[in-house]
Amino acid sequence: MNMSNLQFAFRWLHVIAGITWIGHLYFFNFVNVPLQGALDDAAKKAVNPQLQPRALWWFRWGAMVxxxxxxxxYxxxxxxxxxLGFGMTGLRSPSHWILMGMLFGAIMWFNVWFIIWPTNRKILLGxxxxxxxxxxxxxxxLFSRTNTYLSGPMLFGMLGASHFGTHGLKGVLAVMIIGFGGMWVAIFHSDRVGKTV
Ligand code: HEM
Structure with missing residues (x-):
């Protein structure tokens, strides 16, 4: 296997694992938060010990991979x-996108492993x-919501490195507004959509 095939294999693994992680993040934020509000205590006691450990397993290991x-x-x-040396080439280089994406992704990974998972684990263990x-x-x-907001610009950083022109302050501001705004729209609607068939 030559170097570019190996790199491709890692890209594939990275995107599959990313889908698994962020898919569960969106499930928690867009589906589970409204669902928990609609369940009474008895239903929560029946559902959550079965649902949460499974979903949290795919969530945290997706984040790790x-x-x-x-x-x-990288x-x-x-x-x-x-x-490209460390992605630090000239200020307007497209490779700067990856530094932004990786910074947000690393904060999100930290939040999963050191705040969201340990807190939920303690709750589930009583x-x-x-x-x-x-x-x-x-x-x-709060940290799960923070990760949801960060995921918007984070993914732009992932894709922008190879697929988006240059990198500059205006572009970063636009990406923040679109990224955070898109997530706000999804969160805002999550309590209103899909309640009936
Ligand atoms: C957690 C920290 C993360 C790090 C350190 C990281 C690092 C990287 C690196 C170095 C690349 C290659 C960029 C390039 O092609 O120039 C990349 C690409 C990519 N990453 Fe991430 N990433 C992270 C999180 C995520 C997450 C959560 C997702 C969600 C799905 C994701 C999705 C992608 C996608 C779609 C690509 C582009 C693949 C392509 O265009 O070929 N990454 N990432």
């Missing part, structure tokens, strides 16, 4: 390339005292 394969891709494409349960749920939701 995406992150690690992304670092491999090493293969940028780090040792004499022209380790959170009843008076702190609401605060624990709110914390997990």
């Amino acid at each position: 995406t992150f690690l394969s992304g670092l491999v891709l 090493a293969m494409i940028y780090m040792w390339d004499p022209v 380790q959170v005292p009843p008076d702190q349960l609401a605060a624990a749920r709110a914390k997990a939701k």
